[in-house]
Amino acid sequence: MAMFDIKTYLKEKRELVDSYLKSYFETPSEPSILHEAMRYSIFAGGKRIRPILALASYEACGGEPKDIIPYASALELIHTYSLIHDDLPEMDNDDLRRGKPTNHKVFGEAMAILAGDALLTEAFYMIANTNPPSRGRDRVGGSSDMKINPSSLIKIIHDIAISSGAYGMVGGQVLDILSENTKPDIDILHFIHLHKTAALITASVRMGPILADSDEDTLKALTRYGENIGLAFQIIDDILDIEGNAKELGKSSGSDKKKMKMTYPSLLGVEGSREKAQDLIAEAINVLRIFSSKADPLREIAHYLIKRRS
Amino acid sequence: MAMFDIKTYLKEKRELVDSYLKSYFETPSEPSILHEAMRYSIFAGGKRIRPILALASYEACGGEPKDIIPYASALELIHTYSLIHDDLPEMDNDDLRRGKPTNHKVFGEAMAILAGDALLTEAFYMIANTNPPSRGRDRVGGSSDMKINPSSLIKIIHDIAISSGAYGMVGGQVLDILSENTKPDIDILHFIHLHKTAALITASVRMGPILADSDEDTLKALTRYGENIGLAFQIIDDILDIEGNAKELGKSSGSDKKKMKMTYPSLLGVEGSREKAQDLIAEAINVLRIFSSKADPLREIAHYLIKRRS
Numbered sequence: 184m185a186m187f188d189i190k191t192y193l194k195e196k197r198e199l200v201d202s203y204l205k206s207y208f209e210t211p212s213e214p215s216i217l218h219e220a221m222r223y224s225i226f227a228g229g230k231r232i233r234p235i236l237a238l239a240s241y242e243a244c245g246g247e248p249k250d251i252i253p254y255a256s257a258l259e260l261i262h263t264y265s266l267i268h269d270d271l272p273e274m275d276n277d278d279l280r281r282g283k284p285t286n287h288k289v290f291g292e293a294m295a296i297l298a299g300d301a302l303l304t305e306a307f308y309m310i311a312n313t314n315p316p317s318r319g320r321d322r323v324g325g326s327s328d329m330k331i332n333p334s335s336l337i338k339i340i341h342d343i344a345i346s347s348g349a350y351g352m353v354g355g356q357v358l359d360i361l362s363e364n365t366k367p368d369i370d371i372l373h374f375i376h377l378h379k380t381a382a383l384i385t386a387s388v389r390m391g392p393i394l395a396d397s398d399e400d401t402l403k404a405l406t407r408y409g410e411n412i413g414l415a416f417q418i419i420d421d422i423l424d425i426e427g428n429a430k431e432l433g434k435s436s437g438s439d440k441k442k443m444k445m446t447y448p449s450l451l452g453v454e455g456s457r458e459k460a461q462d463l464i465a466e467a468i469n470v471l472r473i474f475s476s477k478a479d480p481l482r483e484i485a486h487y488l489i490k491r492r493s
Numbered sequence: 494m495a496m497f498d499i500k501t502y503l504k505e506k507r508e509l510v511d512s513y514l515k516s517y518f519e520t521p522s523e524p525s526i527l528h529e530a531m532r533y534s535i536f537a538g539g540k541r542i543r544p545i546l547a548l549a550s551y552e553a554c555g556g557e558p559k560d561i562i563p564y565a566s567a568l569e570l571i572h573t574y575s576l577i578h579d580d581l582p583e584m585d586n587d588d589l590r591r592g593k594p595t596n597h598k599v600f601g602e603a604m605a606i607l608a609g610d611a612l613l614t615e616a617f618y619m620i621a622n623t624n625p626p627s628r629g630r631d632r633v634g635g636s637s638d639m640k641i642n643p644s645s646l647i648k649i650i651h652d653i654a655i656s657s658g659a660y661g662m663v664g665g666q667v668l669d670i671l672s673e674n675t676k677p678d679i680d681i682l683h684f685i686h687l688h689k690t691a692a693l694i695t696a697s698v699r700m701g702p703i704l705a706d707s708d709e710d711t712l713k714a715l716t717r718y719g720e721n722i723g724l725a726f727q728i729i730d731d732i733l734d735i736e737g738n739a740k741e742l743g744k745s746s747g748s749d750k751k752k753m754k755m756t757y758p759s760l761l762g763v764e765g766s767r768e769k770a771q772d773l774i775a776e777a778i779n780v781l782r783i784f785s786s787k788a789d790p791l792r793e794i795a796h797y798l799i800k801r802r803s
Binding site: 212213214216217218221264268271273274291292293294296297299300301303304305307308310311312332333334336337338340341344345347348349350353354356357358360361374 | 618
C-alpha cells in the first residue's frame, strides 16, 4: 500500500456514488419542479464523505465496495435533506452553500421544505428498493440482483434512523438552535456535535460491518472510529469557518460567529481545537489497529479529514 | 356479525394504537422541547384511521391485529409529520388543526419543521426497531418478541416510503400548492388526491397482506380497496370543508375556498361529489367480495367513512 493515494481513492469512490445518483435521479418525474429541487441540492458539489466512509468500512470488513453503492448513496440523501432544512430562514438562514444559492433561495421555502422531506423519505426507499420490490416503478440504477440479507438492511435502517432523528441529527440541530446566544458550555457543545454531525458519520462507518455481517468487536471498533472522526470533522469545520474564506467554504467565513454559535474555537481557541481534533484522529487510527491493510483507506481518510482546507 | 358495531371496533383499535404510542413516547428525552413538540401533535386528537386500516386489513388476511401494532402506529407518525409541515406558513398557513393551535403556533416554525422531520424519521425507526436492534436505547413498548419476517418489513418500508415521498404524498402536496389559483382541472385534482391522501391510505391497507404474507390476488384486491376509500376519504373531506362548521372540523369551514384550492365540490358540485364518493365506496366494498367475514371491519370502515361528520 506504499503507493496508496488518498486523493485518487476519494475521487474514484466519489465517482462511483455520483454515477449511481445520476442514473437514479435522471428519470423525468412529476411534479418536475420538486424533482428539480431535489436534484439541485444532490448535485451541488457534495464531497460524498458519508457514502465513501460506508464503502471504505465495507472494504475494511472484507467486502467489495461496489456491492453496496445504493445503501451508501442513501446516506447522501439524508445529509442533503439536512443541509436544505438547516439553511432555511427559520433555522440558520443561509443564502449560500458550497458557493451556490441555497435551495430555498432558488425554489422558495415551501419547495425547499418539501424537497428535504422527499429526500429523507427517498433515502429509506433507496435502501428498501434494493430488495426486489413488489410495486412502484423500477428506477435506473436499481440492484435487484443484490443479495444482502434483509435483516442486515433492517439493521442499517434502524441505525440510520436513530442517527438522523430526534436521538441524533435532528436532536443536535434543535440544541444548536436553542444554544445560540447562550453561555458557551463544552458539555452542550459536545452533545450538539456528537448528535448533529458525528451520529450520521458513525452510522455511515457502521454500515460496512453491518452489511458485511462482521463480529461484535469489529462493529465496536468501527463505531469508535466513526465517533472520533465525526467529532474531529466538526471541529475542523468550526476552525475553517473562522480561518477559511468564502471561496473555500462556499459561505461567508465567520458566519458562525455572526450568529453567536457555540463552536470549539470559541471555547478552546483555534490551537486548542486543532489539538483536540488531532487527538481524536489519533484515537480513531488507534482503534483500527485490529484491522489489516484493508483498513488503509479508513486510516488515510482520517488523516485527510484533519488536513482538509474545505 | 349481525352484532358488529363499527364504533366500538374503531374505539377499541384506536385505544390499542394510543396505548402503544403513549408508552412509546413517555420516556423523557433531550432536547425535551423537541420531544414535547412531537408529542403535542401525535396526541392532538387524531382518529388513527391509517393504523386502524392496517390492523383491519391484517385481520382480513387472517392475522391477529395486536401483533402488528408498532408497524401500524408508524403510519400515524408519518401522517402527523405531514400535517405539521402542511400547516406551516409557507404551505397552507393554518393556525388551527382539530380545534387546537397548530404545531408552529405553539413551538415556532423552526421547531415545527424539526418535529416533523423527527417524526418522519422515527416512523422508519419504529418499524426497524421491532427486529431486535443492535444499538440504541430500548424504548417502552418495544416488541423484540415479534417474529415478522425481515423481508416483509423491508417490503412495508418500501411501500410506505414510496407512498409518502416524491412519488406519493410529498408529490401531491407540491402539486396542491402549485395548483392554487389555477384553472380547475379534474385530472390534476385526481393526481393531487391520489398522491396526497390516497397513497398513504393505500399503503396502510397494503400493510396487512404484506405482513400476513398473503397471495398476489389478495394484495391486489386490498390495493384497489385502499385507493378507492382513499379517494372517497378526500372527497368527503372536501365536502365537509364546505358544509362543516369550525367545531366539527376543528378549522374554519370554507378554508379551502378562501385559498382558492381546487376541490371536488368546486368541480362536480356537492351532490356530484357525494355521488362520486358513494361510487368509490361501493367499488371498494365490491373488491372485498373474495374475502370472508374477517373483512367485515374493512367493509364497515368503508361505510363509516362516507357517513362521517368530522
